[in-house]
Amino acid sequence: MDLSAINPLLFVAGFLVAATPLIFAAIGELVVEKSGTLNLGVEGMMIIGAICGFATAVETGSPLLGFAAAAVGGALLSLLFAFLTQITLANQVASGLALTLFGLGLSALLGQSYVGIKPPRLNDINFGPLADIPVIGPILFTHDIILYLGIALVAATWAVLKYTRAGLILRAVGESHDAAHALGYKVVRIRTLAILFGGACAGIGGAYISLIRVPQWTEGMTAGVGWIALALVVFASWKPWRLLLGAYLFGGITQLQLNLQGAGVAIPVEYLAMSPYVITIIVLVILSRDKSAAPACLGRTFHASS
Amino acid sequence: MIRLEKRPQASRAFSLATPVLAVVATMFFGGLLFMALGKEPLLAIKTIFWEPLFGEFSFYYRPQLLIKGAPLVLIAIGLSLGFKAGIWNIGAEGQYIMGALFGAGVGLAFYPVEGWYIFPLMVLAGALGGWLWAMIPAILKVRFGTNEILVSLMLVYVAEQFLASMSLGLLKNPEGFGFPGSRNLQQYESAFNADLIEGSGMHWGVVAAMIAVIFAYVLLTKHRLGFAIRVTGEAPRAAKFSGVNPTRLVLFCLGTSGLLAGLAGMFEVSGPAGQVTIDFNVGYGFTAIIVAFLGRLHPIGILLAGLLMALTYIGGDIAQSQLGLPAAAIQVFQGMLLFFLLALDMFTNYRLRFGRTEVA
Numbered sequence: 001m002d003l004s005a006i007n008p009l010l011f012v013a014g015f016l017v018a019a020t021p022l023i024f025a026a027i028g029e030l031v032v033e034k035s036g037t038l039n040l041g042v043e044g045m046m047i048i049g050a051i052c053g054f055a056t057a058v059e060t061g062s063p064l065l066g067f068a069a070a071a072v073g074g075a076l077l078s079l080l081f082a083f084l085t086q087i088t089l090a091n092q093v094a095s096g097l098a099l100t101l102f103g104l105g106l107s108a109l110l111g112q113s114y115v116g117i118k119p120p121r122l123n124d125i126n127f128g129p130l131a132d133i134p135v136i137g138p139i140l141f142t143h144d145i146i147l148y149l150g151i152a153l154v155a156a157t158w159a160v161l162k163y164t165r166a167g168l169i170l171r172a173v174g175e176s177h178d179a180a181h182a183l184g185y186k187v188v189r190i191r192t193l194a195i196l197f198g199g200a201c202a203g204i205g206g207a208y209i210s211l212i213r214v215p216q217w218t219e220g221m222t223a224g225v226g227w228i229a230l231a232l233v234v235f236a237s238w239k240p241w242r243l244l245l246g247a248y249l250f251g252g253i254t255q256l257q258l259n260l261q262g263a264g265v266a267i268p269v270e271y272l273a274m275s276p277y278v279i280t281i282i283v284l285v286i287l288s289r290d291k292s293a294a295p296a297c298l299g300r301t302f303h304a305s306s
Numbered sequence: 307m308i309r310l311e312k313r314p315q316a317s318r319a320f321s322l323a324t325p326v327l328a329v330v331a332t333m334f335f336g337g338l339l340f341m342a343l344g345k346e347p348l349l350a351i352k353t354i355f356w357e358p359l360f361g362e363f364s365f366y367y368r369p370q371l372l373i374k375g376a377p378l379v380l381i382a383i384g385l386s387l388g389f390k391a392g393i394w395n396i397g398a399e400g401q402y403i404m405g406a407l408f409g410a411g412v413g414l415a416f417y418p419v420e421g422w423y424i425f426p427l428m429v430l431a432g433a434l435g436g437w438l439w440a441m442i443p444a445i446l447k448v449r450f451g452t453n454e455i456l457v458s459l460m461l462v463y464v465a466e467q468f469l470a471s472m473s474l475g476l477l478k479n480p481e482g483f484g485f486p487g488s489r490n491l492q493q494y495e496s497a498f499n500a501d502l503i504e505g506s507g508m509h510w511g512v513v514a515a516m517i518a519v520i521f522a523y524v525l526l527t528k529h530r531l532g533f534a535i536r537v538t539g540e541a542p543r544a545a546k547f548s549g550v551n552p553t554r555l556v557l558f559c560l561g562t563s564g565l566l567a568g569l570a571g572m573f574e575v576s577g578p579a580g581q582v583t584i585d586f587n588v589g590y591g592f593t594a595i596i597v598a599f600l601g602r603l604h605p606i607g608i609l610l611a612g613l614l615m616a617l618t619y620i621g622g623d624i625a626q627s628q629l630g631l632p633a634a635a636i637q638v639f640q641g642m643l644l645f646f647l648l649a650l651d652m653f654t655n656y657r658l659r660f661g662r663t664e665v666a
Contacts, residue, residue, distance in 0.1 A: 091648070093455070098645055101637075102642065102644070108637060109638055224460070234456070278464060284453065
């Protein structure tokens with residue numbers, strides 16, 4: 001074992017990268033849940049985003065177009081969920097699961113001819129002299145635009161939810177759909193928009209895995225990140241800044257176990273690889289006491305007549 | 307203007323018709339999908355649904371129907387109990403893996419001793435493995451109120467890593483020339499879950515699935531606990547007043563579904579799969595979710611749905627070899643089925659009304 005092989009600067013820079021897919025997927029789901037809908041299809045939307053983004057980036061040579069396509073792909077898949085839960089009033093848990101199962105299958109089908117290809121690289125932003133600052137430079141100023149966009153998205157979501165009328169309406173729909181309906185807000189429409197936003201975010205998160213984190217396509221490569229994102233929303237008690245913190249925590253754990261694997265620690269690789277999931281469970285247990293933060297209508301079906 | 311009106315009572319006719327309609331819709335849109343893949347749609351559908359049952363080689367494929375259907379039915383029966391009560395065990399895949407590891411582990415511990423008692427012990431170990439793995443989300447839920455969906459799902463990934471470690475380590479075949487994977491239990495008579503009637507596909511897992519169907523049917527229609535499950539799902543508050551103990555119910559539903567999934571894994575690894583390998587599990591735990599819904603969470607329905615889903619697996623294999631249809635297409639097909647089912651289910655509880663709204 002050689003722990004000195006772990007470069008602390010690379011480690012920190014690495015976990016910022018590892019956290020980014022989680023940030024996107026979880027902030028999208030946070031908005032969805034704030035509107036009172038529980039979409040368990042995050043894993044499915046992420047993997048669809050991963051392949052849509054990958055395929056588009058390879059075909060066009062532009063990673064940014066890839067991310068755009070991933071957002072569209074994720075949103076399109078989430079539209080199915082919106083249709084099932086908002087129009088046909090299907091059970092949200094079952095519909096979310098359906099989305100994941102379908103997404104995993106469809107992505108495998110779409111991705112067949114993309115196995116073993118390297119995607120075009122998205123260049124890091126050039127911060128000029130900032131990147132040369134010792135310690136802080138390599139950690140903070142050597143990343144791609146999407147990573148910064150993720151952080152900006154968290155800030156924007158926080159601001160919109162807290163300070164704008166749109167955010168107020170969204171929260172009202174999530175807290176009491178009947179009251180919101182009585183006030184004349186279009187519950188179904190607002191929730192559908194939230195679901196689409198969640199789908200687009202999950203798609204970008206998935207594409208970040210296939211285009212930047214791993215840079216390749218393999219079946220089922222999201223490997224549970226979507227589910228961790230769902231746990232992260234609970235962890236954050238539906239608060240954007242806590243979500244960012246949680247994503248860095250999980251990103252850190254993921255990166256640490258990968259680095260320990262590389263350093264040849266005495267613990268078998270498989271046990272290191274299961275650690276992020278085990279830690280997610282432990283965190284869920286610790287935080288499960290406080291349920292007060294959850295939107296009151298979370299998971300409940302809305303029908304205007306009833 | 308079209309709008310939905312809630313039916314005073316769920317329509318029984320639609321409840322029965324929905325799965326059939328969903329299958330028809332899936333065939334149609336599946337056909338479109340196959341066409342998009344450049345295959346002859348009718349031929350593809352026929353290959354999947356007709357070939358295994360009545361085609362030239364059906365004598366070979368029909369036993370496969372039992373082999374592939376049994377684990378699906380076994381797992382789905384367990385899941386349906388919880389789903390009925392609003393207890394969502396999504397981690398059957400993990401419980402399946404743990405059942406297989408416990409079962410195979412006990413069998414391999416005896417190797418090369420032969421004895422009649424080995425297989426029954428493996429069955430017990432398999433059930434225990436699945437049960438224990440399901441008890442983790444169950445106990446965390448009743449003790450700390452954690453979400454069983456997320457915990458049971460995380461445990462699937464943990465179980466997969468554990469499986470990898472076992473097939474590379476403790477359970478690795480010492481005579482396997484360094485390849486990962488355990489000894490083949492098919493070559494170890496006392497541990498082999500062989501066909502009870504040669505070439506019929508009828509092994510102990512099929513028997514267990516039958517027993518599970520009957521057990522669930524009796525439980526749901528005749529037993530107090532079955533009543534508690536149904537009333538909890540339909541009216542949680544009423545359930546509390548009628549003296550249902552939610553803690554016991556969670557432990558029972560998750561425990562039973564884990565136990566059955568563990569059994570399914572054990573029968574699979576000691577029979578058709580034969581050995582513990584890194585990827586011997588093929589997602590039965592997830593497909594069983596579709597089976598449970600397609601069967602309307604009803605034991606008999608699940609039996610039929612399990613056979614249908616097994617058919618798509620076998621037909622999919624044939625379509626893969628004969629028509630070059632990608633394996634993932636069948637997965638998409640199965641996912642579509644669940645979509646149509648959920649969407650069409652609307653008509654069970656609601657009625658479409660045309661024309662203007664009378665009362666706002």
